[in-house]
Amino acid sequence: MATQAADVRVADAPRGRAGAIAAAVKDASGTALLALGLSFPILALRTEQNMANQLVLDQRWSYVAIAVLLAFLARLLYLLRLAFAASPPAPRIAAPAADRPALRLLTMAGVLLLLVYPFLALALVGRAGAIKWIDNFAIQILIYVMLGWGLNIVVGLAGLLDLGYVAFYAIGAYAFALLASHYDLGFWVCLPLAGILAAFWGVLLGFPVLRLRGDYLAIVTLAFGEIIRLVAINWVDLTRGYAGISGVPRATFFGLPFEDSDQGFAAFFGLEFATIHRTIFLFYVILLMAAITNWVTLRLRRLPVGRAWEALREDETACRSLGINTTNTKLTAFALGAMFGGLAGCFYVTSRGQGFVTPESFTFMESALILAIVVLGGLGSQVGVAIAAVVLIGGTELLRELDWTKSIFGRDFEPTHYRMLLFGLAMVLVMIWKPRGVISTRIPSIFLKQRRAVRGDLVGEGHG
Amino acid sequence: MSEPLLSVRSVKSFYGHIMALRGVDLDVHQGEIVTLIGANGAGKSTLMMTIFGDPRAREGRIAFRGRDITHLPTHEIAQLRIAQSPEGRRIFPRMTVRENLQMGALASNEVHFQDDLERICAYFPLLKQRLDQRGGTLSGGEQQMLAIARALMSRPQLLLLDEPSLGLAPLVVKRIFDVIRALNMDGMTIFLVEQNAFHALRLAHRAYVMVNGTITMSGTGKELLARPEIKAAYLEGGRH
Numbered sequence: 238m239a240t241q242a243a244d245v246r247v248a249d250a251p252r253g254r255a256g257a258i259a260a261a262v263k264d265a266s267g268t269a270l271l272a273l274g275l276s277f278p279i280l281a282l283r284t285e286q287n288m289a290n291q292l293v294l295d296q297r298w299s300y301v302a303i304a305v306l307l308a309f310l311a312r313l314l315y316l317l318r319l320a321f322a323a324s325p326p327a328p329r330i331a332a333p334a335a336d337r338p339a340l341r342l343l344t345m346a347g348v349l350l351l352l353v354y355p356f357l358a359l360a361l362v363g364r365a366g367a368i369k370w371i372d373n374f375a376i377q378i379l380i381y382v383m384l385g386w387g388l389n390i391v392v393g394l395a396g397l398l399d400l401g402y403v404a405f406y407a408i409g410a411y412a413f414a415l416l417a418s419h420y421d422l423g424f425w426v427c428l429p430l431a432g433i434l435a436a437f438w439g440v441l442l443g444f445p446v447l448r449l450r451g452d453y454l455a456i457v458t459l460a461f462g463e464i465i466r467l468v469a470i471n472w473v474d475l476t477r478g479y480a481g482i483s484g485v486p487r488a489t490f491f492g493l494p495f496e497d498s499d500q501g502f503a504a505f506f507g508l509e510f511a512t513i514h515r516t517i518f519l520f521y522v523i524l525l526m527a528a529i530t531n532w533v534t535l536r537l538r539r540l541p542v543g544r545a546w547e548a549l550r551e552d553e554t555a556c557r558s559l560g561i562n563t564t565n566t567k568l569t570a571f572a573l574g575a576m577f578g579g580l581a582g583c584f585y586v587t588s589r590g591q592g593f594v595t596p597e598s599f600t601f602m603e604s605a606l607i608l609a610i611v612v613l614g615g616l617g618s619q620v621g622v623a624i625a626a627v628v629l630i631g632g633t634e635l636l637r638e639l640d641w642t643k644s645i646f647g648r649d650f651e652p653t654h655y656r657m658l659l660f661g662l663a664m665v666l667v668m669i670w671k672p673r674g675v676i677s678t679r680i681p682s683i684f685l686k687q688r689r690a691v692r693g694d695l696v697g698e699g700h701g
Numbered sequence: 702m703s704e705p706l707l708s709v710r711s712v713k714s715f716y717g718h719i720m721a722l723r724g725v726d727l728d729v730h731q732g733e734i735v736t737l738i739g740a741n742g743a744g745k746s747t748l749m750m751t752i753f754g755d756p757r758a759r760e761g762r763i764a765f766r767g768r769d770i771t772h773l774p775t776h777e778i779a780q781l782r783i784a785q786s787p788e789g790r791r792i793f794p795r796m797t798v799r800e801n802l803q804m805g806a807l808a809s810n811e812v813h814f815q816d817d818l819e820r821i822c823a824y825f826p827l828l829k830q831r832l833d834q835r836g837g838t839l840s841g842g843e844q845q846m847l848a849i850a851r852a853l854m855s856r857p858q859l860l861l862l863d864e865p866s867l868g869l870a871p872l873v874v875k876r877i878f879d880v881i882r883a884l885n886m887d888g889m890t891i892f893l894v895e896q897n898a899f900h901a902l903r904l905a906h907r908a909y910v911m912v913n914g915t916i917t918m919s920g921t922g923k924e925l926l927a928r929p930e931i932k933a934a935y936l937e938g939g940r941h
Contacts, residue, residue, distance in 0.1 A: 541807055548793050548804050555791035558753055560779030560808035560855065
């Protein structure tokens with residue numbers, strides 16, 4: 238909103254450089270003032286306890302000066318660039334994702350990289366380092382890619398805004414943890430059960446919200462997510478509350494446990510025992526699960542039910558008058574989205590080091606994160622969602638690697654504390670740069686000779 | 702006369718507590734163009750939607766080919782070879798023209814898709830050139846044609862059209878009415894709800910006039926065109 242106002246002002250300014258510069262400086266000064274106002278309570282004053290356990294007020298005016306200066310310069314440069322851009326950029330006609338050779342090459346390279354990733358990591362950083370890079374990075378990212386693709390069915394394709402998706406993730410996780418600890422079932426038996434249970438709960442949530450759309454639906458799903466978490470916290474007899482359930486059995490290699498024994502995976506294949514075998518195996522499991530999610534979604538988009546989802550997103554009344562059973566259509570979207578969430582949840586438990594699950598892993602923050610991945614990636618776009626997951630999840634993990642920043646900002650500087658700040662910044666930037674997500678073109682599911690994408694700027698705001 | 706294709710008998714329907722239809726009787730016979738004219742808010746579109754079960758008729762009976770459809774859900778009515786082009790077109794703007802038509806074909810057998818596409822595009826040559834274009838980028842007239850074409854894709858016996866002339870230029874309106882006449886010539890039964898009384902009455906075999914949720918007059922199109930009260934209420938200044 239401020240940007241538009243500034244555009245007008247710059248355009249209205251008297252022709253010539255001096256006028257434009259003056260207008261830009263004026264506008265940037267306003268921004269600097271705003272930054273001053275904001276940073277005063279946040280940055281300038283800091284309370285700290287001294288040795289005598291008293292609170293003392295620490296003043297940090299240099300921080301404020303830096304923030305204000307940065308805001309001023311950023312705004313000024315942005316406005317000057319606008320004012321002196323040679324000409325408005327020519328409208329680009331985006332080639333469809335499938336036909337854009339660069340993107341196709343990128344996708345293929347990505348898949349290839351994923352297939353050899355664990356061994357690449359092993360070769361590059363050795364065993365100790367590779368566990369971190371495979372477990373913390375790749376597996377984490379892939380879990381979120383899968384969650385993003387699952388939510389994409391509900392939000393991106395069917396257009397049903399779901400703010401409580403983490404509930405299904407939690408249901409899958411708890412289903413596995415409880416089944417495993419009470420009935421002594423293994424990961425591979427529990428995986429489909431967790432998926433089915435989550436899908437069942439998806440339908441259960443779907444029924445009461447059938448008549449709701451948009452904001453109203455969002456509120457109810459938000460509440461559903463919280464209900465599941467609160468039940469997990471308070472039903473202590475079943476879930477052990479905050480303490481969580483631990484000791485969930487780990488995934489086995491189709492019956493072969495990853496342990497240092499004669500029956501173990503390593504012994505069976507004549508390898509030397511190493512914990513990394515399990516990590517690599519888990520990597521391929523989640524890779525396969527994510528790939529299946531993607532494949533199912535792409536298939537369904539071409540079937541009547543997938544088309545019905547997209548039509549439902551566009552116009553529910555028209556759908557009904559064309560003979561589409563909107564009730565079933567919504568419920569299948571909910572159920573399928575929930576199922577993938579549940580599968581991811583089941584995997585999540587087994588991928589954690591100690592096979593440990595607590596309600597704290599399923600806060601609203603997780604729902605928001607998954608939704609952010611879907612929206613930033615571009616609603617309805619599979620590749621976009623994957624890219625967004627890599628950037629958002631990989632990015633926050635990367636912050637842990639930035640120890641060298643301590644040598645610049647002092648020993649107290651903790652880059653991970655800035656996670657949310659950077660996260661918000663990334664969201665704002667993407668929404669300015671590409672308001673409809675990173676990949677905003679929509680490829681028709683039926684075409685005559687050649688796929689022709691629907692250009693991003695022709696696709697309605699917030700939809701792909 | 703034989704049994705009507707569509708019969709509406711003393712149908713009442715409500716929006717909350719407000720009675721929108723106060724006992725409507727109406728017949729559409731095989732091969733006819735029947736039109737329903739009336740002022741804004743008379744209940745024309747409500748009748749159209751009530752036939753489609755949304756809102757459901759609270760009293761009375763609606764029958765299609767002798768079968769009672771009063772209590773069927775909308776999507777099941779749509780699978781009975783009744784098709785509707787709703788008010789305001791309601792095409793899917795982000796889907797291509799071809800995908801829009803494909804959505805219309807959901808109620809019929811997919812095997813026919815390509816044949817039906819050819820057959821229907823014969824009525825709408827403009828659409829044929831725009832098959833891979835996004836629905837929302839079409840002009841108003843083209844969108845209306847798409848809405849009619851989409852309805853036809855389900856191979857209906859009865860086509861319900863709600864205000865196809867809404868917001869369109871006179872020349873485009875004429876073209877759409879030509880298509881409606883051509884469809885009828887080829888055997889399609891059409892029930893047309895219109896505000897553009899002059900065009901609608903000239904086109905229709907029979908016509909009904911609706912005022913405040915009841916039918917106040919009926920007759921052949923020519924008869925009604927000649928009635929002075931019709932002229933005064935619906936045609937003065939409307940001759941375009």
